[in-house]
Amino acid sequence: MKEGFRNRILHGIFFFVxxxxxxxxxxxxxxxxxxxxxxxxxxxxxxxxxGLVIIFFMGMNLLSKDIDKLTIYSxxxxxxxxxxxxxxxxxxxxxxxxxxxxxxxxxTAVFVKIIIHAYPGYIPPLFSWVQYFIAxxxxxxxxxxVTAISILFTCLTSSPFMALLLTFGTYLIGQNxxxxxxxxxxxxxxxxSLFIVIKPITWLIPDxxxxxxxxxxxxxxxxxxxxxxxxVFYGATYIMLVLFASxxxxxxxxxx
Amino acid sequence: MKNNYKTIAVGAVLVFFYALSxxxxxxxxxxxxxxxxxxxxxxxxxxxxxxxxxxxxxxADYALIEAASIFGKAEKVTPEEWxxxxxxxxxxxxxxxxxxxxxxxxxxxxxxxxxxxxLSISLLExxxxxxxxxxxxxxxxxxxxxxxxxxxxKAAAYLMEAAKxxxxxxxxxxxxxxxxxxxxxxxxxxxxxxxxxxxxxxxxKKAIIAKRIRLHEAVAVLEKKILSFKNDFGRYPTNLMDxxxxxxxxxxxxxxxxxxxxxxxxxxQVLF
Numbered sequence: 309m310k311e312g313f314r315n316r317i318l319h320g321i322f323f324f325v326x327x328x329x330x331x332x333x334x335x336x337x338x339x340x341x342x343x344x345x346x347x348x349x350x351x352x353x354x355x356x357x358x359g360l361v362i363i364f365f366m367g368m369n370l371l372s373k374d375i376d377k378l379t380i381y382s383x384x385x386x387x388x389x390x391x392x393x394x395x396x397x398x399x400x401x402x403x404x405x406x407x408x409x410x411x412x413x414x415x416t417a418v419f420v421k422i423i424i425h426a427y428p429g430y431i432p433p434l435f436s437w438v439q440y441f442i443a444x445x446x447x448x449x450x451x452x453x454v455t456a457i458s459i460l461f462t463c464l465t466s467s468p469f470m471a472l473l474l475t476f477g478t479y480l481i482g483q484n485x486x487x488x489x490x491x492x493x494x495x496x497x498x499x500x501s502l503f504i505v506i507k508p509i510t511w512l513i514p515d516x517x518x519x520x521x522x523x524x525x526x527x528x529x530x531x532x533x534x535x536x537x538x539x540v541f542y543g544a545t546y547i548m549l550v551l552f553a554s555x556x557x558x559x560x561x562x563x564x
Numbered sequence: 565m566k567n568n569y570k571t572i573a574v575g576a577v578l579v580f581f582y583a584l585s586x587x588x589x590x591x592x593x594x595x596x597x598x599x600x601x602x603x604x605x606x607x608x609x610x611x612x613x614x615x616x617x618x619x620x621x622x623x624a625d626y627a628l629i630e631a632a633s634i635f636g637k638a639e640k641v642t643p644e645e646w647x648x649x650x651x652x653x654x655x656x657x658x659x660x661x662x663x664x665x666x667x668x669x670x671x672x673x674x675x676x677x678x679x680x681x682x683l684s685i686s687l688l689e690x691x692x693x694x695x696x697x698x699x700x701x702x703x704x705x706x707x708x709x710x711x712x713x714x715x716x717x718k719a720a721a722y723l724m725e726a727a728k729x730x731x732x733x734x735x736x737x738x739x740x741x742x743x744x745x746x747x748x749x750x751x752x753x754x755x756x757x758x759x760x761x762x763x764x765x766x767x768x769k770k771a772i773i774a775k776r777i778r779l780h781e782a783v784a785v786l787e788k789k790i791l792s793f794k795n796d797f798g799r800y801p802t803n804l805m806d807x808x809x810x811x812x813x814x815x816x817x818x819x820x821x822x823x824x825x826x827x828x829x830x831x832x833q834v835l836f
Contacts, residue, residue: 338629341664349621483617520618527662
């Protein structure tokens with residue numbers, strides 16, 4: 309955690325957030341309708357981007373640095389077991405992501421509030437803070453999943469660059485897995501072998517599109533409580549499984 | 565000293581070439597901009613959706629800004645640029661069919677400047693289906709059918725559907741009913757207006773609708789008598805006064821707006 313704060317990338321991210329908010333003020337003025345929607349779009353997208361940047365460029369280095377600089381030995385020799393080390397790294401990284409998400413979510417809310425106050429007639433009529441809060445929470449959960457995957461690939465490969473590529477690939481496919489599932493369902497009767505091969509992949513890769521509530525938050529569309537409960541349950545179990553696999557792999561890894 | 569002169573000379577030469585490069589920059593910028601425009605607008609919507617991932621909303625906003633920047637430029641928009649704008653509208657509606665700005669821009673441009681009615685209607689349909697709380701896409705669809713396609717039947721259907729949405733102005737109901745009558749569906753218009761009247765709580769709006777119901781009821785009476793006349797004589801009456809002369813009516817009902825109804829002896833249709 310401390311290491312994360314010492315890292316200059318975090319400063320860069322907060323500068324990036326600040327720059328994006330200035331951009332937010334400019335961009336919103338380019339539109340004449342649904343201004344609240346544009347502000348929520350930009351704010352929540354900034355939130356996801358900054359979370360991803362933390363995971364991709366900072367999180368993946370934290371583990372590999374420990375191994376490269378041999379500091380991992382001093383940690384593991386202080387009666388810290390390997391599983392505690394992995395879970396600790398995950399928690400620390402999650403906390404950094406949480407801080408970034410919380411700061412941007414609050415700033416976005418302030419900006420939306422200003423727009424609601426300044427242009428009350430230009431806000432989607434169904435807009436509600438409940439949907440906004442749920443969208444932020446689910447976006448955070450989605451980032452927690454990506455964090456867990458990044459830990460898994462860092463444990464699995466010795467190269468941080470390879471881990472970054474694998475995590476990014478999983479993220480990109482995960483965002484579009486519903487398209488893949490639809491395509492499989494449509495062609496399942498015609499090409500059965502494709503179904504058998506690809507279907508298990510859709511179980512392995514997380515369906516990150518389920519956590520994307522940005523449109524729902526931007527327009528205040530109706531929420532299905534059952535869907536949210538299942539999504540949270542799915543996300544939590546997926547994270548635990550991935551961390552479990554990470555610990556198993558890390559336990560067997562030679563650290564020389 | 566000699567070295568200083570050399571440095572100044574080299575600096576001056578570099579500044580000269582830099583200034584020269586700046587003069588040609590605007591042309592490069594324009595050409596690069598058109599390449600960028602074509603890059604996103606020529607992308608298949610599904611592919612863009614794939615790469616947009618969780619950032620569909622913000623990519624849709626960008627596509628719309630790009631469309632508006634082409635449309636809003638000082639020079640006349642070329643047919644190729646209209647194709648680019650159309651593609652950007654397709655992309656933005658694929659990525660975010662809820663956005664109010666999109667359907668407003670689509671309605672303000674495509675039917676008026678490109679005559680791409682089918683495209684405009686299909687995009688507005690997407691908007692109407694997504695924005696179930698908003699009466700405006702339905703109203704735009706009704707208007708396009710009425711004004712551009714001269715299809716009163718479909719225009720009436722869209723307007724009457726839009727009128728049912730909360731906060732929709734009552735003029736959608738009355739205009740829709742009027743177009744339904746012009747399309748030969750006065751009975752449908754009457755049923756719709758009576759249901760609308762029952763549902764409406766505002767007293768002023770109720771009074772407007774009640775007046776309109778009486779108008780359509782008068783048309784219904786006239787149409788019934790005109791049909792009886794045709795059954796008896798094998799032709800439509802020459803004018804509405806024939807209905808009194810031949811004993812079908814004791815007096816003509818009044819059009820509460822223009823006092824007399826217009827009548828087409830060719831089709832037997834009563835209009836107001």
